Amino acid sequence: MREVLLVGNPNSGKTTFFNSLTKSDEHIGNWHGVTVEEKKKAFKVGNDEFVLVDTPGIYSLAPLSFEEEVSFKLIEKKKHEKIINICDLNNLQRNLYLTLCLLEEGEDILLVVNEIDKKVKFKLNTKELERCLDIPVILLDAENKKEIDKIKDRLKDKPNKRKKPLKYLDKIDFSCLKSHFKDKDLIFYIKAFEKNESFFKLKGFTDEEIKKIFEIVPVNSMEILANARYSFLDEIIEISCAENNFVYGQSKFDKILLNKFLALPCFLIILSIIFYLTFFSIGAFFSDLLSSFLELITSPILDALSELNNSFLYNFFADAVFGGLSTVLSFLPQVVLLFFFLSLLEDSGYITRVAFIFEDILGKVGLSGKSIYTLLMGFGCSTTAIMTARNMDNKNSKIKTALLCPYMSCSAKIPIYTVIGGAFFGASNIFVIIGLYLLGVVVALSISKILDVTLLKSDNQTFILEFPPYRWTSMKRVYKILSKNVKSFLVKVGSVMISMNIIVFLLSSFTFSFKYVEDGSGSMLESIGKFLAPAFEPVGFNNWAIVSALLAGLVAKEVVVSSIAMFNGIDSSAIKLISSSILLPTSVVYFASKASVLSFLVFCLLYTPCLASISMMLQEIGKKWTIIGILIQLFVAYIVSFIVYNLALGAEIFGILPIILTLLSIILMIVAVCFVFRFVKYKKCARCKNLCDKHK
């Protein structure tokens, strides 16, 4: 099969093109670095079979971050036959810089200029550009399918490797290198001028050799090369384009959204609206609707089953299949809505602005503004979010961002908060949920700060990020986002959850000697749960069933609620039934007080994420950091739950005022200690007679 690479600058529309050419549904967004790994798909043009490889965006063939390294290695492997180079028309000059780098390597290129926005900065004369670069150029209008067919036809062309070097290279004086390395190709000299360490390392040069090569080239060699390339590009643009005078990416909205005083409030308002719509207004309405609908379907089936007089069969379907599962299923609207809003944020171009605003704050705790994308995506699903940590260009920042991701409360925890919290807090559950989300963020930032001063110092972080323009999401895309998320949720419920529910059911219905017990007493799960439960006495839930539900939740967080429903023998999707059952002292799962519920919710928020996230962490940050991450999560979850339990217990006994006062005085003490510490540090500086770096 003939391999075709899809290469281009970040956010130039590669994956959108990949989706339309191969009829795929890969994740896209209006942000730098949505694609972080290669994606392959085969397609046919007539009788010829091709495989198209989508790569993360790059600016040149000298990688800076982890995802750029992926593309660089793919290109240098030289397994492909052709490269489709996607350029954004609004940033043509800079996009063509990469084209030149590829042409220097002698690649066979098909240049596709993408016209993403209606308002364009350049008006392109395709023929002239073709003539200047001596490669085929196609102007792609995203709406028009005709051009896609044209591109497919061009792929069938015979491989056409460039023989003549690009003319601007003649003007560069490589003589210093030529005298030392006589028999090398032109590309060797170019890469040496570029001081491209990654290239030489890939070609097997040692650090010593690379250092020697870099010593030979002029000090400003990189600048000489970049100047030559850009002067050539300036010429090309003058010949082939008419330029409209506006700044690409600039918008009137930024006056408000990036304003010194309004930026943070605006972000918080947007986030609050998203959570309000998801949890309470639209989301809750559709959830209730779906819940009643599911009950309507399942109750006749259960009635029919009860007539069979087989308690095992009835319990199996009522508890393992219908009860817990339909409860989780009724949360489909809320989960899908949350993903939908996150996708809208991604598409809008606002996330880059958020990264810009948050670089200040996150910088203080040793993170980069770029982490905000990963952390925001963490509200949807930790597993996919952890992968986006590849955007970081520093290993420590990448590990830190990936480790913090699970503290952002993911969508799988929505049922836990609504069902368990709702039982005790009723209408004021909204404040509990907001509090939990905030607690997740605060814990994440605190851990980041601690890691930054201990294990994972992150210095030399670069932050160079291009601003995309604001864009509206098309109706077609809205439909795609919704259908994709509905599908993935249903698949998850239908595969992972159903099998997990059956396992939990079997473990809680059979003893170690495989004897069926109807009420679960003496079952395997009860024995395990009872063994572990005393450890949870200090955090307020010494109950085998709750501990078992938490254990089951290690596979997927939704299982926590479905297990609780199963233990309490709830066989319908009505959320209220589960909620009221956990208030009854006779139930298997029973919470004695508000304090123990709060502590349970906090534990669910902070403890080890699902199996899928753990395996993703293993893949992205390695065994050592995954284990450290899990240990930190368990430790932090236990400690914070303990504190919350005891504070809430105190509030129940002494009233809320003394507790608030105690908390305030603790915070004041911490602030005072920090102040004294800073003062001592400053004094030391004064002693060094202003010679230290800080006060020079």
Added chain:
Amino acid sequence: MITLKDAKLNKYYKISHILGDNLKVVRRFLELGLVGGQKVRIVNKSILKKVYLIEIRGYLLSIKTSLLNYIILEGDVV
């Protein structure tokens, strides 16, 4: 010699050259089109001024303030 860090908000300057210790950052700036002779302008600053938003070659780029010292300007405002 002034750098982009010292530049005034919303005024155009001409870049003289790029100079700094971190080779990767220098190369990235050059790749992004921050080469000698180009016009550059600071468009916005973040709340604590840790990041600046700049305009270069007709597009917007946000850069950490400490890295702006790499961008050396020709003295006068264009």
